[in-house]
Amino acid sequence: MFAVFQRNSITSEDLLLFRHKLFKHGIHVKVFPLQVIKKVLGQLQLEAMLPLFIGHTLIVVSSQAKVKEMLQAARTVPQTLLLGAFIENKLLSQQGVVNYSKLPSKETLQGQLVSTLTTMTSQTSSLLAHHSTHLSRLLEQHSKEDTKSA
Template sequence: MAATLCSKIIPKQGWLPLMQSVRHGSKAVTRHRRPMHFLKKKLMAVTEYIPPKPAAARGAYPPETIVVKEESGLTLLKKKQLKEVFGANKMIVVAQNSASSVEDMMILKYKLHKHNISVKFFPNEILQSFLSDSAYCNLAPLFIGQTVLLVSNEPKVKELLKTVRGSPQITLLGGCVENSILSTQGLLSYSKLPSLTVVQGELVSGLTMLTSQTAALLQRHPSHLSALLTQYVKQQSGDPEAATSSGQS
């Protein structure tokens, strides 16, 4: 009996414990990392730390040389001519030249010359360079493409508009009249103004009328008082004509 129990409790040599193998079905790994949200990705990209670049040692790079481009003699001459044009003329109008022929330009010059209006040609680069440092800097945006200057010693805007109206290749863009920068509509409004002689005549006539009315008002009461006093004196002296006139009044 004891031997039977010992044989059951003490395992035999070379005996292995019982193992029960449980077979499971194989499953594919379907769990992946969830992608980052778009806004979070943008926030992470914006807030990413960027280390500063190390400063270069002094003398590691050659010093930068600033090259100053000198203007040619022709450019200086053109700028001098522009300065004389803007200083000697009261009317400077910018016009667009839409591929007009040489013959059309000659005819236009002849028509404008009758009114003492000249046509000037200058490169846009020189015009913009000159206007950037002058009081007419607001005219610089008008010089795009093929442009011409119509200048005159006197503000003859009305004559200019009448002459240019017959040349469809020339389009007015704006200008400066008596140190006032005007648009195309401003030039049209300026042309409708009366001449200086007419305005001066109207001003003188208005002032004369006001002066005469003031003088009449100031003399009315003294003259009326003088007439009353004269009538009173005649009545006191017993003049029959005065009595008759006083009775009629």
């Protein structure tokens, strides 16, 4: 995860609080001069993010996509404004990041998939058993009718 925040007149205490809240979740805040950022991003796949680096910016990086935690920490510091992010090889706008944070986790989706597959398997099994049970009842009824008529 690589996010860009605009930094408006933030006090050093608020910035330290912001860094600390993010660091608790394994997210780091970096500040680099614009010349360094432009040179490095020009060489990476993040080149599309170059227009976001105007004025004072903060870079928020993490090895995992911890978007909810990042947004919660950013809400406590109104002097920062999310401009965009690069999450799981996708370039996202501010609204895209908010929408991404509302998605369920991979573990939740895997659990739902397993549940759906299990339900479908049991339904298929019961449908197959239902037809054979129904067929055997019909054959029993037919054989009883044959024995009565004979």
